Amino acid sequence: MSRYIATRAIRGANLIVAEAERMLKEAIAELGPDTPVKFTNTAYYLPVILAFTGREVSKLGDLVPVIEDAKRILHPIPGDKLWLPYLGETLDCGMATLLAEEAIEGIRFARGLEPQPITWEGSYIPSTSFTSPDMEAQAGKRLNGPIDDIQLRAWGIQLVDGRMPGFAAIVGCAKSNEVAVQIVRELQQRNILVFLCGNVNGRSIIHQLMEEGVEMGYDTYIIPFGTDTIAAIYPLGFAARSALTFGGLKPGQAREILLYNKYRVFAFVLALGEVDDLKYATAAGAINYGFPTIADTVIPQILPTGVTTYEHVISMPFDDIEGKDDLERAKKLVQRCIEVRGVKIKITEVPIPVPYGSAFEGERVRKADMRVEFGGKYSRCFEYLKMSDFDAVEDGKITVVGPGFEDVPPEGSMDMGIVVEVAGRKMQEDFEPVLERQIHYFINGASGIQHIGQRDIAWIRISKAAAEKGFKLEHFGKILYARFHGDFGAIVDKVQVTIYTDKAKMEEWLAKAREAYDRRNRRLADMTDESVEEFYSCTLCQSFAPNHVCVVSPERLGLCGAYNWLDCKASHQINPTGPNQPIRKGTCEDPVYGIFSGVNEFVYQHSHQSVQQVSMYSIMVNPMTACGCFECIAMVIPEANGIMVVSREDPSMTPAGMTFSTLAGMAGGGLQTPGVMGHGKYYLTSKKFISADGGFKRVVWMSSFLKETMAEELKAVAEREGDPDLIDKIADERVATTVDELLPYLEEKGHPALTMPPLF
Template identity: 55%
Template sequence: MSKIIASAAIRGAHAIVSRAEERLKEAIDAKGPDEPVAFPNTGYYLPVIYALSGHKVEKLSDMEKPLALARDMLGEIPTDSLWLPYLGQTLDSGISTLFAQEIMQGVRYVIGPSPVHGIYLGAADDAIMRQRGVEFVDGSAPGFAAVVGAAPDNETAVKIARELQQKSLYVFMAGSTNGVCFADQLAEEGVQLGWDTRLVPFDNEVHGQVYSLGFAARAAMSFGGVKPGDFKNILKYNKQRIFAFVIALGEVDDEKYATAAGAISYGFPTIADTDIPEILPTGVCTYEHVVSSIPHDKIVQKAIEVRGLKVTVTEIPIPLSYGPAFEGERVRKDDLFAECGGRKSTCCELLRMREMEEVEDGRIEVVGPDIDELEPVGVLPLAIVVDVAGRKMQKDFEPILERQFHHLINSAEGIMHMGQRDISWIRISRQAREKGFKLSHIGDILHAKLLSDFPSIADKVQVTLYTEEDKVNEILQEARTLYNERDERLAGLKDESVDTFYSCSLCQSFAPNHVCVITPERLGLCGAYNWLDGQASYEIDPSGPNKPVAKGEVIDQHKGEWQGVNEFISQASKGNLERLKAYSILEDPMTSCGCFECIVALLPAANGVMVVDRDFSGMTPSGMTFSTLAGMVGGGIQTPGFLGVGKFYLGSDKFISAEGGFKRLVWMPSHLKERLRNMLQAQAEKVGEPDMLDKIADETVATTEMEVLEYLEKVGHPALGMDPMM
């Protein structure tokens, strides 16, 4: 611990205890030892003393015992010649400070000057405690800020207060800088103060912050059921349940250091705007204990971060209705105002883990034109980049949070989202635009919902939406690099090496009967979730869309059928599906929603299968376009001979392995072949056909099934020498 802070805090504690002794003697001399003393209308006596020692202060003479205890707990002021571990002495001196301050405040109620004066309210009574304390328990008040001192000017004070209010925090004010208190600054600007506005001015002296800690102590006894005198559990309850922190504005003197030491004992850190020594290692507080030199425009967010406080945005600030009822809503051509992605433009989504200092929570920015600059049925390229920081955030969680974009955006009335990664497609209805919806509101949705839905890992969320084509393409390349890195994590993990697969039900809003089963060798058909992602998602949210699926007894290893998987899909599809053969396209294939990256379709005459992705707009050898095929494959039905897949499944050893696997691939669009060339070449070599890529037909050599067959015969494709598929 910083020797400078320890010295200052212990010096301040000595001064405060000495002053309390003087004030108590003055009160006893004036009123006698039996003069009743209490904070008004409370059954908790002097609550800090009562909570931590169990001692009831009912008259002036009752103050002598806790004051003697405060004197005994004081540490020795560190010397210049000897360095020692100071944390324990400093924290004990902090508790001494609180006892002495509470005694001085109690004496003021007896002999004055009254703690209640002007705008200052003094101690909260039990009626307020019951009314307001429950808000800390049910989460409607996520915590409180104990503001000490004053901002450099009134305008800054108002900005800090408003930001704290916007976070639904209570603000307890006591202490001054050069004779000016934060509360004075707010009052001069006409800001309404009091419990109703959550801006509570306790006292213009720093000793008044003991009311804040008394409020917290009463919460532990009243709502936490902790017994008076059980100081360990009183402090534990406050650290774990009362998310409070100190914001120190302006000069920090010895007595402010001593008060801060008392707050740290409760697990409440101090965040300062001045250059004071820092205590960064964790220990008594959840994270850092003292952090300094924080700019005023960042001090609230930094305090929230250091305290580990989760602030939930309860109302999403968009001009549309929002809720699960709108998830399955379609925006059709006649209702369309604007769209991004699909076949009309590029649209990609990327969520990145960032360090705390790299993310400005709540910052939403649109780089390029927004939809209010478009005529009806306009088209824009779009890259959505979401940067997330959190103390418990991990790289493995990126795709899990990223995949949430689908249902989070879909829950807005009049907004349709399909796809994922680099095949996203967003449609905005005319009605949504008439109500004032803009692309920036997508950022508002993602910011609010990621914080509220994933409070354990997301502390700060920043969203940037790019609509300039050059910048969108730049983000697209970065995104594809990260997508590939995520997909490569599974190298070497086999279906046979695990006992559990993972389900995904994210798309059931569009296809209620569809159930995606993700295995180590078969990623989700959307291409965004692999087996490790499902595992991580379940770890984050056991009640979420990804559930463990025990394989159970093997029914057919070759076709990929297990008793446990069948039982799960029957339950998850409400009885509409009974069996799944994970490695087959012809028997009980996996269902699809509409988010697949590619469609695999049987070409009987060619004794193989074709693959087409949604970027291909032409006619395929099956005699159907991608859109027509999608209508047959989607909707959560099993259609033998057709399969929705993620594109990287084509490089899996389990790709339709029941029917012969990779060597059955006879046609695919040329752009898809080039995009996946490295993966496909590696698989070709693995199956003993190193020149197979040149033998796979594409639209440049064949557009009908018979043309495919002619090409296969010409180049000697291995599918022609395999057993008939039908």
């Protein structure tokens, strides 16, 4: 253990705890102890404090015992002459630092100073996407502040399925803007979340990226938290909440939460520029989580393994890294970080002239930056994937039939059709829509390309920057060829892509595609739970929620919305030992509640004996558990004899007296809570939606977001239920956020739930 690091970290911890105490006294004297302290849109109070001490901080006065906790684990600064083993003391002080830092952020929130304001400079266009809905009005003027629960859950599925291998907390300022961009791009290409904070001499990597016009926000996986080191508490709060949200751990289980992070959350700290006392102290806090620190300056190292999987602290002075230029050095620095944390990354090389990776999936191409678009308002675009005979497919053949976009004026549009023909011994017609849906993710992965929609309402934009780098139509084919082979190699042996821009040919293929879409719709609609012998499990999220097992049937898709029965079937074919295993239904013990002996056995075995019975069609009796990635939460409103359905996108209050975030704590973590259930949006349209409890007619309240985005589908459900006006009878947050407001509304509209048999 380095005495130098221990001294500086312990001193930093003592100083920051003293500062937090001073700030708290001033704030209480000025604002009063009852002044609310609340991070944006989270049910986890101040998450680090909650996780490690179990204290629910909601007002300034609640921070007083937190500071006392921090002081209790402080240690004296090591003396000059007496050398001791310091690791334990340093780690304790690291934890005290985190408590103090979060307390400071809480005080700043109470004073309205967080999220931190910032002046936009350079060519950066502020995005509204990285602020929480509450903060949207402030978008462009403030940094992100803490990540809200909505985003944490939205990323959940990607974190567990390996698409997002971990996160990098970058603190400080890079050698140059060019290096800053290169570091971030390297991480983005590996789909690693990039969290930014800190500064050196007042300049932060956030400023550097802004000046270079790098789009920051939730969509691009780059989150600017704040321009000081104290903001590093937000990524650590994110990590603590991962354990609480997905790991089923309870506040106060400090040791388990730290171990959960060590083994399941692959994160590291990259310190750019000089390292001061507080940075050492914060790094010590991160080491508690098992997160190592890599510095690009000369600092002492802590090499033995132990608390972290590999080295604790690594020094890699930037100018000493071997490489022909700074860009290559930046690349090597990132590679070293990944190696030190042991982040597992799977990359498919895609031979196109622009960077490629999932982190570019959410990138938008604005009209002013657009070179050309296909689909949308002024043109048509479709995509169609079909299975063909082995001999009819020439692997790797990419053809463009018709003109390229070279003659289209800038910001113009043109028609295009993408036809992918695949062949494979294990390929089945049922997999066509599953594979076709991947086109969206595959194409979106290219930097400067935006893909929206699917089938014959696809809409693709190519940015000017991508076109200048040489992106052409044939590159769509190259992306699809590489990714289908890379991701679906187990079922796809040959892939051939044809891009049609020739009008006559395009119309011809569009007609063929539409026939296929109709055929698929009918096939999927006809499939019922009774018509199959097997359901599928999804234990993908067990890396995060160890006791949760999702049971996916034709009439009940996975709660994350990402996997339906066909997806699971395809996934099982691709990876027979993977997370989607067939579940023999066995004897049907109760057709109304959907209780099957095979399902019960499987769930009992795979939930580590924590769940004994699951009813597929009930919210009241042994409902299915949830990990934390659910799109919606359904909860019983006893007074209304019905249920409410709140969507992840809805931050408003619900008649249950809780927001989505708070409810999620009850519904997630693999717990079976009668009356509460996490589910996918499209389960609402299923005939089996809580059919044992009365079905869709029980829905008395629903987020307006769902009503609007699923208007057509819900209308069809209402008609199927024999009450075409049912959707209008369902309240939403615009008319009722309390039970007192809800009941008169339901009575006025004559909602059927009021006259249905009692729920319990």
